[in-house]
Amino acid sequence: MTLALTVIIPTLNEEKNIGDLCRSILALHQEIDILVVDDGSTDKTQEIVKEFSQRVKLLDRTDESMHGLSISVFDGIKLSTNEYFMVIDGDFQHPPESLLDALKCTKNSPDLIIGYRIKVEHWPISRKMMSKVATLLAKFSLLIRRKPIPRDVMSGFFGGKREFILQYLSADALKPKGYKILFDLLKLIPKQSIICEFPYTFKNREFGVSKIGKTHIIEFFKSLF
Numbered sequence: 001m002t003l004a005l006t007v008i009i010p011t012l013n014e015e016k017n018i019g020d021l022c023r024s025i026l027a028l029h030q031e032i033d034i035l036v037v038d039d040g041s042t043d044k045t046q047e048i049v050k051e052f053s054q055r056v057k058l059l060d061r062t063d064e065s066m067h068g069l070s071i072s073v074f075d076g077i078k079l080s081t082n083e084y085f086m087v088i089d090g091d092f093q094h095p096p097e098s099l100l101d102a103l104k105c106t107k108n109s110p111d112l113i114i115g116y117r118i119k120v121e122h123w124p125i126s127r128k129m130m131s132k133v134a135t136l137l138a139k140f141s142l143l144i145r146r147k148p149i150p151r152d153v154m155s156g157f158f159g160g161k162r163e164f165i166l167q168y169l170s171a172d173a174l175k176p177k178g179y180k181i182l183f184d185l186l187k188l189i190p191k192q193s194i195i196c197e198f199p200y201t202f203k204n205r206e207f208g209v210s211k212i213g214k215t216h217i218i219e220f221f222k223s224l225f
Contacts, residue, residue: 004031008076014090015043024096037076070181086159094157098200105196112160116152118199
């Protein structure tokens with residue numbers, strides 16, 4: 001394990017974002033490498049990733065029988081080679097520079113590293129309300145399970161110690177079509193797990209459209225109880 005942090009980027013048709021995102025991450029620190037987990041893009045995402053150096057690797061899930069964000073992230077965690085990993089969106093909604101805060105967290109040997117949103121740019125009121133309701137329900141679900149409750153239980157910007165996570169996380173424990181793998185993980189780990197948190201601003205997409213649909217939302221509500 002020569003590098004300190006593996007950044008896992010799940011992608012699906014992110015040709016307009018992935019090149020700039022990889023360059024931004026690689027410029028941050030020499031102890032950060034990248035694993036792009038592509039779930040079957042039909043554009044040039046994979047071709048762009050393959051043009052990078054050895055610090056950027058590609059996991060092609062095109063021929064897998066099961067697809068979805070959560071299962072893609074899980075496969076990425078299994079394949080990562082460093083002690084710690086971080087999951088970041090492929091569309092710049094998670095600021096790459098905040099990965100330096102995650103890297104600082106690794107110095108304290110936490111089990112989980114979670115970025116929590118202090119600001120969300122340009123969300124409509126309906127989206128904000130839906131997020132608040134989902135967060136309250138998720139926290140209540142964790143409370144009755146006697147599980148850890150971080151500031152942002154719905155964050156997609158998270159990571160942790162690879163070996164610790166794989167003790168508890170499995171494909172059977174996930175909602176493969178879901179998109180809140182952190183919440184699924186929080187339901188499984190011990191209450192006393194050590195969590196390091198850092199703040200960030202959730203930004204607008206640079207290019208493309210959101211992949212979240214009704215199916216993902218239904219899967220989340222099914223996972224609550």
